Amino acid sequence: MNATTNFTPYELMFAQTGRPVCDVSTPDRSNESVQSKRAKASARIKKASERMKRNYDKRRKNSTVYRKGDIVLWKQAPTSSAGKVNTKLDDLYSGPYIVSKVIGNDRYRIRSIKGMRGYKSFTALVASDSLRPYRSIAPMSDSASSTDEQLETEDLIDLLES
Structure with a gap:
């Protein structure tokens, strides 16, 4: 029954x-x-x-909405352990990547940023739940406004890709 x-x-x-x-x-x-x-x-x-x-x-929590140009980290699916290499201590997220296109339905096309350490030309279509916003480790001054931060981020991307 x-x-x-x-x-x-x-x-x-x-x-x-x-x-x-x-x-x-x-x-x-x-x-x-x-x-x-x-x-x-x-x-x-x-x-x-x-x-x-x-x-x-x-x-279920609401997914994070990203815009074109946002810098994100990507949580990739675990790869096969054919080589018997223990990846327990590896970083959980890789990146940073840039959102190159908003597909819709919580899906985004991301690509690697030219000029970053270990750069390889790479694009992927990923879900929102496997991304998280990238936050720079560099200390920011308290007087900087959000528009200044946005300009600094855009300047950094332009500098790395030129």
């Missing part, structure tokens, strides 16, 4: 309960039609899916 539908697949297919082979001569006394069983099962499936969505949405 299925926990969601409260019917066995056999009941939904043939409108009768399955019987052992030795009981073939005894007719099934089920009065319910296959259409009514399927309608009940469909309603129960819809109710269960709504409950699962509600539970999922309780724990």
Whole structure:
């Protein structure tokens, strides 16, 4: 018996309960039609899916929205351990990368920044949940406004790519 539908697949297919082979001569006394069983099962499936969505949405956080030109770090999927190299102490995020295009649906095209250490020309299409904003380690003065920070970031990118 299925926990969601409260019917066995056999009941939904043939409108009768399955019987052992030795009981073939005894007719099934089920009065319910296959259409009514399927309608009940469909309603129960819809109710269960709504409950699962509600539970999922309780724990889901909103994704971060990035714009073209934002500098981000990327959490890559683990690679296979064919070489038996322990990567436990490796950095979790790599980068920095620049968002080159906003695809939509929480997807972004990122590319490597020319002039950065270990530069290789690279682009990837990634989901928002595998990115995080890049924050420079260099200390910023308290008097700098957000527009000054934006200009400094753009100047840094222009300098590295020229």
